[in-house]
Amino acid sequence: MIITCVTNEVYPDASSESLPKIFGRAQEQGIGSFELRLVEGKRFPMFEADAFARLKEQSKEFGINYTAVSPGLFKVPLKSELTALHTNYLLPMSLDLADEMGIKTLILFGPTRAENPAANEFDEVVALIKNAVEIAVARGFTVQLENLPGSWADTSDACFNLLEAVNHPDFGYVWDTGNLYEAEETHFRAGYEKLKPYIRNVHLKDGAVVDGKMVWMRYGEGVTDVKGQVEALIADDYKGTLVLEAACQPHEMADFPTSIAYLKSILA
Template sequence: MIPSIVTDELSGDPETAFELGLEWGVDRFELRGIHDGRVPRLDRHARQRLLRAVRGFGVTITAISPGLFKCPFPAGEPARSNLGWMDKGFFQNWEEARSLVEDHRRNLLPASIDFAREVGAKFIIAFSFSRNGAASGEAPAGVIELLSEAAAAADAAGLELLVETEEGHWADTGARSAALVERAAKPSLAINWDPANALIDGDVPYPQGYAALKHLVRNVHFKDARVYPDGSWELLAQGDVDWAGQIAALAADGYEGAIAVEPHLSPSVASTRNALARLRSLIEDAKARPSTVGKKS
């Protein structure tokens, strides 16, 4: 298990994020937001500065998160109304959703593949389309088809596509995320496991959620959350995810990948530094745990 940092959790300026991370002993990073943009859709100057920073600081980019398929999946046809103005609105919304999905498929996906190869990342993090208010359940066949197609394109470039568990999306809990990936049946399609996101959508991420998808986990996001009885939730420095159990399980299962610090809290630098310290402590505890098995206290 190797701690990494999502750069824009520290700073929108990747040079600053790399510099701080290296000072803290972290040399692996995940790329998402750069200044006011999101990879790979950067202007040429921002891209050139980013590439120069990656090479100059000698850091490793573990994954990129371009927001691929983080949008509603449109129904087969638009909703209808007997009222002309409302019917037109339904049609326009449906057409816009279809256009956005097509843009991701035809433009964002190949651009993300090119960018990942350019920065040396092995993984592209994708999403499973917003349910747009629909109840949790089995993902539509069209979602599976598009993820399968995207995974095949990534595989052809020597990369893997990782579906992130995300509240409000078709891959929300551990079990539903695993089922979605297994339906796609592509070796290059796996999971970016975010236990806090799964918790928000009603999962018990560890042990139940993790048990369903542990064989598919290639990258992990480290943040925490709490869900209240009324259904509201918030992100916290320490919430209700059993991170001690989760990290110990990852260690026991021989997970050797990155665990990316992503607290989503302010102030950015202090929150990321504190989350990193917590993660490192949990990893050390997990490493020490096997040595105590079978010994009397």
């Protein structure tokens, strides 16, 4: 497994001085791989020009390797003018900037599902995602679907159905058991076997539903079974990325080292 961090999960700072703190803190733990999402409070690729310059400079200085970019592509309602904006502008801009950074994996989401979707909307979602995948693959990218509550890729079954329907060898899956638990409140084993052939990336976070709301916690303190998840991946000889999403609510300084220590105890 390739242990990986997310740019906004390591250090609770979104200022213009944050990148050396983030990269340095990860480096202290022997981690040099990152998934690119938020930089100085702005989501990829909508960075300030100065922030992008700082990102490139600090990435080079710390020897950071980027495994994927996550621009929040299609985290909008399907029946929205934003969907076309994502396809026509956010997608190409993301690919351009990722290319400039030397990153060749794009993460996208299923669009937000309406409360009472029309019968043909699943087919529209498949066509939307398949088009984006084909555009990205034509430029040398691989694409990954991340599950998110309230989207067309919220539960294990919904993700499996989309992956099967798009049916592209360069379209894989981001297995986020925290988000899955928030959507279906079942143990990860319920959907793991069917999703396993598609898993290319794993987002590791822990939490529990408190008063009807998912609350993110340090590893080992929630109910999403981080230990069991990592052990299942080890047993199946998983070789992809394991992305640490260690920030709690609120994000505290001790979140990252505490969760890293817990993970290392499993991997030991």
